Amino acid sequence: MTGESAEQRLDRLERRVRELADLLEIQQLLAAYGPLVDAGDATAVAELWSPDGSYLVEGWAMHGRAELAAMVNSAAHQSLITAGSAHFLGPARIRVDGDEAEAVCESLLIRHRDRGWVVARASANHFRLARGDGRWQITARSTRALDGDPAGRELLGRAAGPAG
Template sequence: MTTDETTADLVEIQQLLARYAVTITRGDLDGLLAVFTPDGSYSAFGDTYPLAEFPALVAAAPKGLFLTGTPAVELSGDTATGTQPLCFVEHTTHEMRIGYYNDTYVRTADGWRLRTRAMTFIRRSGAHDSGRPHAFGRPAV
């Protein structure tokens, strides 16, 4: 892979992650779903949620600003992994939550997409965890 190809891939992934932050901040569910592969998933709160459950998950989540930092990305052909810092500011109280996402990405016919995104919260105690289990209830299957 040439330096130009590597740079183009990194910029495309950074733009993908910017779209994630902007669409979720704006409440644009269609835009948010578009940054994932159809088999994509999000992990937090002690569980993993497939893309089909995103509408309910997003509806139940607090609203506010998703402020993300530049991701650290490791490219490997048509796949990649990365970590991206996050500061979430709740819109009514301006209370913050901080942490980071651990991601996997895949190059698709439509460009780079998130395959998995896992949230890790950083607590005031200094602990790093994925949140309270069952913070989001989903129907029993």
């Protein structure tokens, strides 16, 4: 016997189920990015973010859903996906704290070339997320190339510590 009452055990189990549900929802949210951005679905990509969310990637700053959608619809992105590409986000290390969370993962941009598939970029990613409108949304994403620059390694270092 643990000394817990049935009500205490139920409360503990409900908290744990909520924690696991949050982790799964966040994992699914992050996993949706690659397929949606490679499909060119600008609206769905933008909806992954909160209305005022931001995305900072290699010197390019996007703020708000309209700018995120514009990136997906841009000639540069459209030429990338029509030539063949895959944005792959690896498994994320996720920490949830109430209605806020952060996640860290690595990602690859794989491009189709005449000689086959090549890794065009390997990156470190840090996400801040918040529960809003009844679902998890990205409030900020920072991406740095893993090209030896310390900034990329610093983002990966945020994965240290307990998850969940």
